[in-house]
Amino acid sequence: MTQTEQSSQDVKLSCRHLWKVYGENPKQFFSNGATTKEDREKIYARMLETSHIGAACDVSFDVHVSEIFVIMGLSGSGKSTVVRCLSRLVEPTVGEVLFDNIDLLKVSENELIDMRRHKMGMVFQNFGLLPHQTVLENVAFPLRVQGTSKAKRNQRAREMIELVGLQGREHAFPRELSGGQQQRVGIARSLAVEPEVWFLDEPFSALDPLIRRQMQDEFLRLQKMLHKTIVFITHDFLEALRVADRIAIMKEGEVVQIGTPADVVMRPADAYVTEFTKDVPRVKVIKVEDFMRPPAEGLSESAAISGDTTLEELLPRLAKSAGPVAVSNGAQVIGQVTAQDVVTALASAETGDTAGS
DSSP: OSSSSOOOGGGEEEEEEEEEEESGGGHHHTOOOOOSHHHHHHHHHHHHHHEEEHHHHHHHHEEEEEEEEEEESSSTTTTTHHHHHHHHHHHHHHHEEEEEEEEEEOOOHHHHHHHHHEEEEEEEOOOOOOOOOOOHHHHHHHHHTTTTOHHHHHHHHHHHHHHOOOOOOTOGGGGGOHHHHHHHHHHHHHTTTTOOOEEEESSSTTTTTHHHHHHHHHHHHHHHHHEEEEEESSHHHHEEEHHHHHEEETTTTTEEEEOOOHHHHHOOOOOHHHHTTTSSOOHHHHHGGGTTTTOOOOOOTTTTTEETTTTHHHHHHHOOOOOOOEESSSEEEEEEOOHHHHHHHHHHHHHHHOOOO
């Protein structure tokens, strides 16, 4: 998905003024609503006085169709609470969660269960595989819960097993698989129901660094094929940079900034985001589309790169090129970049300016 402006029509999932407060009587704070900064400050003060804890505080955002929306923050920032509120695995205290404009907080228990079974896929850090069932049985399990016939669910499970590269391991048990293979089974199982929205809560954090990188590659490969709407939770900023279309950064239950990876790194909203992103290599963030120039006449598309190519990926190409490198949208040349453009972009990054702005 390219970093283009989204319209309100392609919003798949939204939350509006979402709160999750833990304590004896959390509803007491919201009798008059809470939509202004002054309201929030009063609620925070009263929560402190009454030993209540705000795990998610006035959270609002939209997730667009086919977008990878990453929610990140330090441990305890509220990111996992928010994703569980989106599926009502954790019951929000107040607010709205809109799925195709249907408020999930107002649907019945049976309707919610049906939506989880048919429209949502979930992958968590601990894999959650059934140890006494084979890979095939694990992947087919949600279809079994739906009441799908054995022949159909096994056929679908085999397709998903092949999709994640585990063909030949259908009859293995989880204990016979590596951590990366177990996570692939979890991904295949979550995709078996063909979900419209995919929730992934730190899916790769329990893996070794090399396996984690491989699973990120696998995830991106699957997304190019499937174009799912994804909410992805991580505390690893480099992981977020690799996978995100947009990032929401949380602190103490609040969303402090939402933007593209380049927005968050190059234009941090406050000192917290600045500190959070200060060690991020800019070459991993700045993309060709952020600083390319109009193309020269006659520039060939044969060796063109895409606009979402990062500086890190571009530099080896420039080293081999005697002139400008063409940028294509897949149909035609839309721009060009040179070594001098890269120098200018990096200089702008150091001063916080944006190329082309």
